[in-house]
Amino acid sequence: MSLASHPYLKIDHVDKTYARGAQTTEVLADITVAIDKGEFVSIIGHSGCGKSTLLNIVAGLTPVTTGAVLLENREVNDPGPDRAVVFQNHSLLPWLTVYDNVRLAVDKVFGATKSRAERHAWTMHNLELVQMAHAKDKRPMEISGGMKQRVGIARALAMEPKVLLLDEPFGALDALTRAHLQDSVMAIHAQLKNTVLMITHDVDEAVLLSDRIVMMTNGPAARIGEVLTVPLARPRRRLELAADPAYIKARQRVIEFLYARHRAPALQAAE
């Protein structure tokens, strides 16, 4: 009970309203999510429902209108390396090599606490974690989209964040690369036990990776429609899960929520 009253990360009654002149648009309405340490939580919803806005609020990149985000019971308002973000479009700095992109984060976060040699070792350790050490001297434009995203994950992990925020990290990748990266993220999560908040619009991805799935209704004024706990043991294997009744049931619940009860506005209009 004490765990529930003091969760690791708490999104507490968050409202977000955008004001353009006299016109105001409510994007998020009364969002409350509590995430425990080491938990992997996905937020799923149709595009335009404000799930990326929610992630930006947790990251501190967008201010809340009302409500608060609490990390270890302390309010967070501004961005910081304790909530590292893996951006949808990787956001690597193109003028730096793969190594330097990660090293920049390491130097900034551990500049005072780690020696030069330790920072080098930590940079390489994180590149090895995502299997990108071989390309450390390449520039972002010389590697594939999947590799860029791996480096983006390494950069975020290297900050040793309290919460890892993934903003549709695999959305721009082809299906095979995506599956490969999902397996990598699962392996890393199993090893490091990070607390992860992931935005996605992919049902299989959400069910495969998450401990809980937060389903959001359509905007404007999107709210939490349903929260589903995924009762699958870890480690999870893609092949075995395909026929697992619990997996199929969880998948069905999400699909039913997204396509039967809260279908995308564009789909409704098409009928």
Added chain:
Amino acid sequence: MNMPLLGGEAKPAASARSAPAAVIELKPPRSGLSGRILPALSTAAARVVPPLVTLGLLLIVWEMLCNRPGATLPAPTKIWTEARDLIVEPFFAMGPQDIGLGWRVLTSLQRVAIGYGLAGVIGIALGTIIGQSVWAMRGLDPIFQVLRTISPLAWLPISLAAFRDSQPSAIFVIFITSVWPIIINTAVGIRNIPQDYRNVALVLRLNPIEFFAKIMVPSAAPYIFTGLRIGIGLSWLAIVAAEMLTGGVGIGFFIWDAWNSSRIPDIVVALVYIGGVGFLLDRLVALIAGFVTRGTAAS
């Protein structure tokens, strides 16, 4: 440069595979030194020969137009005979005003270096402020848009009145001419920094100095160098005009002096020098730009 080499290596494999069918006997690829040098030479020739041909044709037309009685301008052959010492010996020094064009160009370049250097530092600094702050842009941009249209020569009397000396006046004219494109391009570059890079900086909590050095400058570098390249061209244009009026040593004053003593062939030689140096300056900045901004073009 690599393509012909790779093509040469690929050929024997292809011929070996198609040998049983005995369709076509491929010519064995040239190997060794000649195989590498000849393609390089031919690419170089493809670049050098066309402009040389054009130049030759121009000289012939010029010679035909001016090599007759009553022509107002000297023909190339006349320039060669009358201004030969200027052409073949750029670095002679016979007296305070009787020196080679190389020395004069160097004096002018020195002024450009100071004025353009100042313009670079101040232009990038001001451009950064304008690009970063909406209020600085609103306050400064309209004024800059008006000031930048003022001709370099119009600044000269004002700067002469202010500095009471020709040397700082000439440098000021260089500065004021070349600073505007640097400011404006830097500001555009800073304003165009993708939000993603700003987010990365925010998450990493980079301080303003780190943000400037690690995100702003590299991200805006292509824009900044566009401004710097326009700026070097403008300052080389301005120095000649400024020196014609301020006097002293310099390529601009040399032209004015030659005009006053009716040495038209000397003027033509000086024009060739100015064009050549201007071209080299532009190439130099482009070269530095290419070196510094490698990797920033695509993401």
